Amino acid sequence: MTGILKLAYKLLVNDKTKFTALLVGITFAVFLIIQMTAMFAGTMKRASATVINLGASMWVMDPAVQTVANTIGMPDYVLDAVRSMQGVSYAVPVYSGGALVKLANGAYQSVTIVGLDDASLFGRPQLIQGKIEDVYGENAFIVVHDPEFHKLGDPHVGTEFQVNDHRGVIVGIAKVASSGLFGVPTLYTTYQRALQYLPNPRFTISYVLVEPKSPADVLRIEQQVQALGYLALTRDEFVDRIAAFYKYQTGVGTNLLIMTVMSFIVGLSISGQTFYTFVLENLDKFGALKAMGAKSRELILMILFQASFTALTGYGLGIGLCVLLIALAKLRLPDYAALITYWNLGLAFVMVVVIAAISSYFGVRKVLRIEPFDIFRG
């Protein structure tokens, strides 16, 4: 059977024009879909950066919160109530909010300030310069070394700035797992300093970070928090909630769906049409093979092989092109938010399989209807 497949391969590949057109169609479609979904995945990771970076197992929040950036303050009693719930190992408050800092050169820069629980500093980032206990010092802040770091004038330990007429000093430089979505630097400090330095609404707790005693306590904690009138989510549930917000309540999801469908249509149109033309142009050859004694299943196998080979080659090229583009983009824009995941690759693969199946279906139908007698008739 391998001889038949090699025959199919040569018939396909040696027709350079058609083969190139087939590959271009599939490659382009795969490239588009992976690029779009990678952008989405990267954006979603950025959107959940705070959740990922703080690393808490559970988050308690106001039920109206849709994304981690849009905080709604909770009163102090929520913290006490959560700490007293069954199944809670410990719970700490965290503040998260925006601010405007004035740099030494007089420029202003928006930042995100995260205020960690004073007692435990739970959720603290990993320092690459300085000591974590220095955050307890006067006016102390830790800056995250991410793609936005340079917007603060590439600060070092000891760099001073102003935030809301208060003096701030960099005492440490940290790295985190994920950069934020909004392209602003992130500063960590203590919870109390954050409340002190920044103008606050009546309720100041952005989130209560909870560690359950065991995984079995998660559901009980969620129910108890719900009874209190608030919402408790695990880390993954919160990440999903953020993704759902962007997918369904902004234009991101709709645009992604449209682009995915368009990519599929483009790929199917170009490759499907080209493959069908390829089969039509070789119809007399398939008829000759039939006359010479090729069985119908062998011809079907040839068509399926040709469609599959083209699809998989285009799939690989599309992935490669996308990876190359992302790598080049990141050279120019280090915080370029694109993330290729198994989900992206799987979706593109399914699309490619469907394109190959549809293309080969019409080809197979045509080939099976050939009458070898037509070869004699010319």
Next chain:
Amino acid sequence: MEKWFGEGEARTQALRGVSVDAYFGEMLYIVGPSGSGKTTLLSVLSGILRPDSGSVSVEGEDIWNLAGDKLADFRLHKIGFVFQDYHLFPRLTTAENVAIPLILKRRNWTEAVREAAKYLDIVGLKSRAELPPVKLSGGEQQRVAIARAIAGQPDILIMDEPTASLDGETGVGIVGFVKRNVLSERRCILIVTHDDRISQFATRILKMADGVLTEAVKGGPA
């Protein structure tokens, strides 16, 4: 044998009570004007077109009693075709074209192409093995088609208008070559033609008109 085409008012009878015998070792011509039913007869005899009535017996076996795959196997192992338009694959080399019957017989690609070179040698085109058919002349392409037809070691070689696309001298040369090098005691060659220039090579010539074999122009009866 009988064969009808079309329906209703357009229904025509391509074969009318045709009966023909062919023997190993003979080169049998079927001649006649266009539309006389020659190609239809050839197709019925070679297992390509099912007759509406009658049978085709090859070495005692009615081929039209064979099921789909077995009929395809019959054509693969017993019949070699030289089509009027050659139907060589332009994307393959000459040797790869000749190797096709061997590949259909499940031979390994490399072995098949290597063996194809032998048949190219028989037709005098071994030096052209690596060229695509488009780089060959009409006569050379015809010889490649012959090599492909005999590569499968068929018992019956069927040639449909073998000289149609060739000039007189080349056509005569090709058919003469076939008679000298391809015809054997264990092989029968059926040629459909209306080229009088090659009649000298025929063992028997049967004339066909309006779907009927009318007379044996040369040699014994139909």
